[in-house]
Amino acid sequence: xxxxxxxxxxxxxxxxxxxxxxxxxxxxxxxxxxxxxxxxxxxxxxxxxxxxxxxxxxxxxxxxxxxxxxxxxxxxxxxxxxxxxxxxxxxxxxxxxxxxxxxxxxxxxxxxxx
Amino acid sequence: xxxxxxxxxxxxxxxxxxxxxxxxxxxxxxxxxxxxxxxxxxxxxxxxxxxxxxxxxxxxxxxxxxxxxxxxxxxxxxxxxxxxxxxxxxxxxxxxxxxxxxxxxxxxxxxx
Numbered sequence: 001x002x003x004x005x006x007x008x009x010x011x012x013x014x015x016x017x018x019x020x021x022x023x024x025x026x027x028x029x030x031x032x033x034x035x036x037x038x039x040x041x042x043x044x045x046x047x048x049x050x051x052x053x054x055x056x057x058x059x060x061x062x063x064x065x066x067x068x069x070x071x072x073x074x075x076x077x078x079x080x081x082x083x084x085x086x087x088x089x090x091x092x093x094x095x096x097x098x099x100x101x102x103x104x105x106x107x108x109x110x111x112x113x114x
Numbered sequence: 115x116x117x118x119x120x121x122x123x124x125x126x127x128x129x130x131x132x133x134x135x136x137x138x139x140x141x142x143x144x145x146x147x148x149x150x151x152x153x154x155x156x157x158x159x160x161x162x163x164x165x166x167x168x169x170x171x172x173x174x175x176x177x178x179x180x181x182x183x184x185x186x187x188x189x190x191x192x193x194x195x196x197x198x199x200x201x202x203x204x205x206x207x208x209x210x211x212x213x214x215x216x217x218x219x220x221x222x223x224x225x226x
Contacts, residue, residue, distance in 0.1 A: 043155075043163065043206055043217040059214045093162060099151045099210030102174070104162045 002094050007108030010084055014112070018079040020094030020105055028052075028072040033098040034079050036090035037107075044090075047079065048098040062088075084112045116140050116209055118218035126226045133194040135221045137207035142187050144211070151210035154183055154192045157220075158203040166205075167192065199225065 006018040018034070033048040047058045047068040056068050067080040077094050091107040117140040127133045143150045154167040165174050167183035170190060180195040194201055202225060207218040 042204075042220045043157075043208070045215050045217070048215075057213050098215060100153055100165065100168045101155070101163075101208065101210075102165055102168070104164070106162055 002096070002103055002105035004092065004094050004105045004108040007092065007110045009111045009113065011114055012085060012112055014084050015080070015082045016084065016110060018081065018092055018094075018108060018110070020077040022075050022077065022094075022096070025096070027075040030096050031098050032070060032077045033095050033101070034068060034077075034092055035095055035101070035104075036088075036092045036110075038087075038090045041090075046092070049077070081110070084110075086112050088112050115214055116143075116212045116216050118207055118209055118216050120205075120207060120218040120221050123219060123221055125221055125223045127194075127197045127223060128226050129199065130196050133197050133201075133223060135192045135205055135207075135223075137185075137190040137192070137218050139188045139190075139209055141212070143209050144187065150186065152183075152185065152190050153208045153210060154181075155206045155208060156201075156203050157206065158200075161203075163206065194223075197223070197225075 001023045004020045010016050034046040049056050049068045053070050065083045069078045089112050091109050093107045094105045095101045096103045119138050121136045143152050150170050152170050155163040157163045166177050166181050171183045182193050184191050204220040204222050206220050
């Protein structure tokens with residue numbers, strides 16, 4: 001089970017931190033990822049992180065603004081989002097195993113608007 | 115970035131009839147480990163995406179056997195042998211071979 005939280009309404013330029021708590025599998029054995037979906041649009045990759053957190057990859061549109069991290073002791077994945085823009089408005093999903101995305105959370109909505 | 119294209123983008127189907135969605139990538143999806151990381155997802159209205167097929171042709175647990183995937187290199191296909199009402203939704207292909215991983219634009223399947 002993957003459960004996201006932390007979404008909400010934020011002004012342009014603001015910050016938000018998303019969390020995803022996972023259960024039912026050995027959390028520390030899997031790469032993890034964030035994927036987003038703007039309202040009425042398709043799916044877009046955001047970032048992924050290695051099992052120990054030492055490797056991180058971001059798509060260009062969020063590089064330098066978003067930071068993915070994890071806490072293996074708490075089975076938790078995070079996404080720190082800074083300098084938010086209107087185009088970051090989306091449902092953000094956490095998902096397991098980036099090359100396959102075998103399990104997804106229910107998503108949390110982030111709305112960036114003044 | 116690898117560009118994923120799907121066709122058609124809209125697919126009205128008759129219940130009980132077959133359906134087919136094509137997915138093409140701008141470069142080969144064969145990874146250095148020999149695997150081809152091409153996946154198919156279904157997103158029903160109001161729900162999170164759900165994976166149906168991984169590594170081209172492997173059906174996920176619980177996925178009905180009317181769904182099948184095939185292809186190689188840059189050309190892939192998802193087939194539904196007999197469409198049921200619960201199959202309505204948007205279908206996405208996704209490549210997990212070259213970072214940044216990318217999704218196709220989605221194909222909307224609905225009932226005629």
